[in-house]
Amino acid sequence: MSRLKELMKNNWVFLSIFCVAASLLIHGVLTSYRISAPASSQTVDWGLSFGAKNTPPRGNVSAEELKKNNAYFIGNTEEKTIYLTFDAGYENGQTEKILDTLKKHNIKATFFLVSHYIKSCPELVKRMVEEGHIVANHTATHPDMSKISTIESFTEEIKGLERIFEELTGKEMPKFYRPPQGKFSEVNLEFANRLGYTTIFWSLAYADWDTSNQPSREYALEKLNSRIHNGAIVLLHSTSQTNAEILDELLTDWKEQGYVFGTLYEFTESKS
Numbered sequence: 001m002s003r004l005k006e007l008m009k010n011n012w013v014f015l016s017i018f019c020v021a022a023s024l025l026i027h028g029v030l031t032s033y034r035i036s037a038p039a040s041s042q043t044v045d046w047g048l049s050f051g052a053k054n055t056p057p058r059g060n061v062s063a064e065e066l067k068k069n070n071a072y073f074i075g076n077t078e079e080k081t082i083y084l085t086f087d088a089g090y091e092n093g094q095t096e097k098i099l100d101t102l103k104k105h106n107i108k109a110t111f112f113l114v115s116h117y118i119k120s121c122p123e124l125v126k127r128m129v130e131e132g133h134i135v136a137n138h139t140a141t142h143p144d145m146s147k148i149s150t151i152e153s154f155t156e157e158i159k160g161l162e163r164i165f166e167e168l169t170g171k172e173m174p175k176f177y178r179p180p181q182g183k184f185s186e187v188n189l190e191f192a193n194r195l196g197y198t199t200i201f202w203s204l205a206y207a208d209w210d211t212s213n214q215p216s217r218e219y220a221l222e223k224l225n226s227r228i229h230n231g232a233i234v235l236l237h238s239t240s241q242t243n244a245e246i247l248d249e250l251l252t253d254w255k256e257q258g259y260v261f262g263t264l265y266e267f268t269e270s271k272s
Helices: 002-035 063-067 095-105 115-120 122-130 151-169 186-194 217-227 241-256 264-271
Strands: 081-088 110-113 134-137 198-200 233-237 260-262
Touching: 081 095, 081 264, 095 122, 095 241, 115 122, 115 151, 122 134, 122 151, 134 151, 134 264, 151 186, 186 198, 198 264, 217 241, 260 264
Parallel strands: 081 110, 081 233, 081 260, 110 134
Antiparallel strands: none
16 A cells, blocks of 8 residues: 555656646747747838927837847937938939038938939939038838838848949948838838848838918928927928928927937947
C-alpha cells in the first residue's frame, strides 16, 4: 500500500510539473505569435484632433505606433521648431511666389511632388533643389496607397518617382515619403520603411486644396496662427492662391512668436 501511495505521489508531482511546463510553452508560443503577427492592411485616413489654442494635436494613430515603422507626424513638443512642407500634384502659378517668399525669409521647406509635376515643371523643381529645399516622394501617380498590398506595386510607385527626379537633377531623391491624401495602412508604412524611407504625416493643415473655393486671407491666418505649436509639421498646398498671398505675413508672425524653422533632415537627426 505504501508503495502505491509513493507512486501516486510521484505521478502527481510529475503531472503538475508537466502542466506548468505546457502552460509556459503555450504562453510563449502565443506571445511569439502576437509579436510576429502580420501588419494590418486596413485603410487609415490620417486625422487630427485639436485641443486648446497653440497646443499639439492628437493623431488618430499614436506617435508611438507610427514610430515602429519610422513614421512621424510631429517633432519635439518642448522646442519651438516648425517643419514647413508643401504638397503638389500639379502647378498653377503659385509656386514661384512661394519660393520667392521662402528665399526672403531664408527658410528651407520640403516639397512632396508627383511625377506629373516633375515632368511638367522641371525648372521649378531644379530651383527648389538649387535653393536648398528638399524635394520628396509623394508617389509617381498619386494613388490611394492603402489599396496597394504588394511590395512590388508599392516599390514601383516610389522608385518610379525616384527615377524621374534623378534623371532631371542627377541627384538621389531624399528618402522622405508622404502618402497621397493621407491614406495608408500599416503594411504601407512597413513597405516604406523597408525601402529606407521615413514617412512624414503632419500636425497642422487646413482646407486650402480646393482652388475653386479658396479660404479668405483672414480665415487662413486665424486658423494657422491659432493652431501652430511646438514641433509642428505643417502641410500647405502650393496650388493655393491664399497660401501664396499670406505666406510672407504668416512666416513673419511665426518668427515673432519665437518659432524657428528646421528641415526634415534635422528632424530625422533628432529622432535617431
